[in-house]
Amino acid sequence: METLSDIGEDSLIQRLVADLPQLPSVIVGPGDDCAVVKGTTEGHHLLLKTDAVVEGVHFLRDAPPHLIGRKALARAISDIGAMGGIPLHALVTLVLPADLDVAFVGGLYQGMRELADEFGVSIVGGETTRGLQIVISVTLTGEVEADRQVLRSTAREGDAIMVTGRLGGSIKGHHFTFRPRLQEARWLAQYHWPNAMMDLSDGLGKDLLRLAAASGLDFVIEPGALPCNAGCTAAQAWGDGEDYELLFMIADETELMSDWAQSFPEVSLTKIGNMVATGQGSVPDFASTGWDPFVKDGGSA
Amino acid sequence: METLSDIGEDSLIQRLVADLPQLPSVIVGPGDDCAVVKGTTEGHHLLLKTDAVVEGVHFLRDAPPHLIGRKALARAISDIGAMGGIPLHALVTLVLPADLDVAFVGGLYQGMRELADEFGVSIVGGETTRGLQIVISVTLTGEVEADRQVLRSTAREGDAIMVTGRLGGSIKGHHFTFRPRLQEARWLAQYHWPNAMMDLSDGLGKDLLRLAAASGLDFVIEPGALPCNAGCTAAQAWGDGEDYELLFMIADETELMSDWAQSFPEVSLTKIGNMVATGQGSVPDFASTGWDPFVKDGGSA
Numbered sequence: 001m002e003t004l005s006d007i008g009e010d011s012l013i014q015r016l017v018a019d020l021p022q023l024p025s026v027i028v029g030p031g032d033d034c035a036v037v038k039g040t041t042e043g044h045h046l047l048l049k050t051d052a053v054v055e056g057v058h059f060l061r062d063a064p065p066h067l068i069g070r071k072a073l074a075r076a077i078s079d080i081g082a083m084g085g086i087p088l089h090a091l092v093t094l095v096l097p098a099d100l101d102v103a104f105v106g107g108l109y110q111g112m113r114e115l116a117d118e119f120g121v122s123i124v125g126g127e128t129t130r131g132l133q134i135v136i137s138v139t140l141t142g143e144v145e146a147d148r149q150v151l152r153s154t155a156r157e158g159d160a161i162m163v164t165g166r167l168g169g170s171i172k173g174h175h176f177t178f179r180p181r182l183q184e185a186r187w188l189a190q191y192h193w194p195n196a197m198m199d200l201s202d203g204l205g206k207d208l209l210r211l212a213a214a215s216g217l218d219f220v221i222e223p224g225a226l227p228c229n230a231g232c233t234a235a236q237a238w239g240d241g242e243d244y245e246l247l248f249m250i251a252d253e254t255e256l257m258s259d260w261a262q263s264f265p266e267v268s269l270t271k272i273g274n275m276v277a278t279g280q281g282s283v284p285d286f287a288s289t290g291w292d293p294f295v296k297d298g299g300s301a
Numbered sequence: 302m303e304t305l306s307d308i309g310e311d312s313l314i315q316r317l318v319a320d321l322p323q324l325p326s327v328i329v330g331p332g333d334d335c336a337v338v339k340g341t342t343e344g345h346h347l348l349l350k351t352d353a354v355v356e357g358v359h360f361l362r363d364a365p366p367h368l369i370g371r372k373a374l375a376r377a378i379s380d381i382g383a384m385g386g387i388p389l390h391a392l393v394t395l396v397l398p399a400d401l402d403v404a405f406v407g408g409l410y411q412g413m414r415e416l417a418d419e420f421g422v423s424i425v426g427g428e429t430t431r432g433l434q435i436v437i438s439v440t441l442t443g444e445v446e447a448d449r450q451v452l453r454s455t456a457r458e459g460d461a462i463m464v465t466g467r468l469g470g471s472i473k474g475h476h477f478t479f480r481p482r483l484q485e486a487r488w489l490a491q492y493h494w495p496n497a498m499m500d501l502s503d504g505l506g507k508d509l510l511r512l513a514a515a516s517g518l519d520f521v522i523e524p525g526a527l528p529c530n531a532g533c534t535a536a537q538a539w540g541d542g543e544d545y546e547l548l549f550m551i552a553d554e555t556e557l558m559s560d561w562a563q564s565f566p567e568v569s570l571t572k573i574g575n576m577v578a579t580g581q582g583s584v585p586d587f588a589s590t591g592w593d594p595f596v597k598d599g600g601s602a
Binding site: 001002003004005006007009012013015016017020021022023025026028029030031032034035037039040041046048049050051052054056057058088089091092093095096097098099100101102103105106109113116117120122123124125126127128129130131132133135137139141143293294295 | 302303304305306307308310313314316317318321322323324326327329330331332333335336338340341342347349350351352353355357358359389390392393394396397398399400401402403404406407410414417418421423424425426427428429430431432433434436438440442444594595596
C-alpha cells in the first residue's frame, strides 16, 4: 500500500487534478493561489480560494482562539492578494469537538470577524459539524480586473525574483499575527504589474519551485541575499513555512525599488535572484526543502 | 463551562452570526441553504455554499471511497438546487490522515469527478492537509435568475407544505446514493415558483422548524400524510436525517400536482400540511426532533 506520507502533497494533488474537465467559464483551474472564473462585475474576474487550518498541524489548542480564527481567514486573504485581487465574501466551516467550550468557538469567530472588518470581507455563511480535532475551513471569493490578474505560470526568463518583508522563524509568532500583504499586492498589480506572483505559505524553497515549474523555468538564487528575520539563518529563510510574504517576478526592478520605498517605507523589498531557462538553474544547498503536511515534521528545518 | 453539546448546532450558529456586518453586495447572508450575492452574469445572482462531511459523523472509513466523495459533492449540489439555482464551480478541501492509502483518496476524488461531470460542475481548486480523521469540505458556487431564487424566509400563511420523494431510513444507503433533486428544483423555480424551499438534510422535523422560524410562521402537519420509505414509521420520516428531498411551500398545489405527475412520474410529491400564523401551529407528537451533530446520537430516532 502506498500512503500519503510516501508521496507527499504535491504529488497527491497532481494525481487528483489530472485531466479535470473544466467549463468554458473557468479561466484558471487548480494549481494557482486561487481559481479564476468568469462571472463577476464587468471587466473583472471572480477569484475562488479555499484554505483550512487544522489543530495539531497549523495551531495548538492552547493558542488564543481569536488568533487561530484570525489566521484561518488571513491565509485566504493573502492568497486573494497574491492574484492581484480584493477579497469579498467568506464562507466558514468549523469542525469542532462536541466537548469544546462555547466561549472558545466564540473567540475563533471573533478573530475572524475583526480581520474581516479590517479587510472589507463579509462572512456570508458556513457550517458547523462535529469532529475529533478543530478544523477551520475558509472559502473566500474575490475579484480582480481582468487585465491585472497575476498568475504563477507567467514568469519570464531573466525576470528578477523579488520577496517582500523578511523570512524564516514564523513559528515564533508571525504565523498568527501576520498582516496579509493585500495592500502591497494591489499596489503592485496596479503600478508595477508583476509577470508572476504567489504568497509564501509552505516556505520559499518549496513555493519558488512550484512557481518555476508552473512557468516552465528554473531559477538562480543568491543565498546571501535572502532577507532573514532576526535570529534566522538563510537555511531557515529558505525552508521555513508560513511567511505569508509576496514572491513575485518582474523584468526590471530598478524603478519599482524606488517607488516601493516611498509607498511602503516600513516593508523591505529584496531581489534574491533571477529566473533562468530550464536546465540553467541551481537549487541552493540548504538542508531543508519546505513544509509538507503529509511528511513527518513536514520536512522542515 | 458551557460546551457545544450543551447548546447544540442551531444555538451555536445563532450566536456566531449575530450582527455579522455585510457588504452591500450581500443579498442573503447566513441562514439559508446558500448565501446569495451580487456579481455574476446579467440578471443572475451568485450562490455560495460550503458543506463538510466528517469520518465517523457522516460516513465510516469502510464505506466505498467513491460513494463518500460522491456524497460530499451531492450535498452541496442539493443546496444549490434548493435555492432554484444551477451549480457551477467547486473547491474541495481534503483533510486526510498521513497513513491513508493513496488509492482511497483517488476513489474519493473519482466519486466527486463523476458526479461533477453528471451535473455540469467544474472542480476548480481546493487543498489537502493532514488530520486525525477524514474531512471533505466542499464549496460550490452557482447562479440563479434574480427573479427566481427561492428562500427559506418567504413562506406565507396558508401555503401548502410539499415534500418530494419518501422520507426516513436514509442510513440504510440512500445517504450515499441519493441523486440531488436539482432538475426537479429548477423545474419548480421555472414553472411553479414556490414561496419557500429548502432541502432536507437534518430531518423534516428539524428543517421544517427552521424554515418556519425563518418565515415567522408555524405549521400544522397531518402525520398520516408523511411519505414514508418502506419499513419506516412516520416518526422516522419526521426525525431521520439525510433525506435530501425538497421541502417547499406553495399557495395552491392543485395545478402543480398534475404538472408534476407528467414531468416526474417516478418521483412522488406529497402535501403534508399547511403553514399557519404563529401560535396556531402544532408539532406532531413524535419522539425525535432530528439530527444534531453536537448532541450524542444526534438526538435522532
